[in-house]
Amino acid sequence: MIFAANFKMNHTRASTKAYLDALNQKLASKRSEDRVFIFPPSTALDHYDGDFTIGAQNAYPEKNGAFTGEIGLDQLDEFGIKTILIGHSERRDILGEDQALIAQKFSYFKSKGFEIIYCIGEALEVREEGEDTVMVHLLSQFKGIDLAYEKLIIAYEPIWAIGTGRSAKVEEIASTHSTLKKHFDRPLLYGGSVKPANIKEITAIEGVDGVLVGSASLEVESFTEMIFC
Template sequence: MIFAANFKSNHSRASFKEYAGILGDFWSEFDKKDDEIIIFPPFSAFCGCALKDKKISLGAQNFYPANNGAFTGEICADMLSEFGINSVLVGHSERRALGEDDEFVRAKFEFAKAKLWRVVLCVGEDDIVHMNGNTCEFLESQLEGIDLAYEKLIIAYEPIWAIGTGKSAKPEIIAEILEFLSLKTKAPLLYGGSVNASNIAMITQIPHCAGVLVGSASWQVQSFIDLIKASKA
């Protein structure tokens, strides 16, 4: 099971160092078997800790698809390599809302693929697409041009209408979408969208679900630990 945590714009170096220490102590005693954690902290927190457990890794929430250059305000591959970052989040709805269209998402994916990075590709529909029953067609358009056979690809289904609302999609909806995606790729499939300790056990039992992408429920370390524990209940 993959537990991916998107901190968004939360945590400083100091707070993440404390977080990582507590999480590391818990994880060292946890019966994790094939489980792993991927944490996507803010860029500024990369050097805030040393994660010793190989089953806890850091990823970048965003990057510009270049090694370096005249890209004011952007983080490029050379900066990520300094911290040993080789996992990236691509296509998150909050990035798309800022103007990252499918073409740019594909460019980021291709760059990451060339670097042999692990890519967590986010796909998901808004409430209008959902209500019109066009979700599968919409997701197919988001996947167009993506190498779905890339061996380091992970796909996270995040219905925009569920993110941050406290209400995850119904199990039958998640099952339907993950089934659809499983026919397109053999990549691990995650669900994200108001995942918490109350619903994670249900979500992780859905066929084809290989894990979760967690937002606000991961920002406090005890909340994230409780969520991981609840997944095994």
């Protein structure tokens, strides 16, 4: 099982270090087959020792250059970062990243051998149109994405369930994951208001290979409770 924590615009360098120190102590007894990913804000990227993988929430698809406010391969290489989150709905919908830019990022970081957690998801109005419409929308988000890439992990996050406290129903997750799995043979995570109260029922769903956790991962006790569920 994969457990990925996306801190988004939360935590500082100091609080991230304290979090990871505490997490590492708890992970000493985790299941050997489980993998743990942490995506801190870019200001907290660093070399950290532990039984977890540190990834970048975002980066520009260049080594360096005149891209104000961005980080690139040089900055990631400094800390040995080889994992990145691409396609998150907040970058698509709030920050305006279109599929062409997302695919460009994917191709660039694929060429550099990064492990990529690639996010897809639909808005509530799409979900309300029915499963067929949902799948057309989700599959459109794979345009320009190499689904055979061996270092690809996919995360399905219904946008209407992110940060709302409302997770998708078990039946909705199971159906969507089952249909998606017909199109690729890569690990598939679920994200969207995952928390200690629902982690067991979500990870028990066939076709769910792990979770991408937002707000419930910000406290180390909450996140480790999910890892050891």
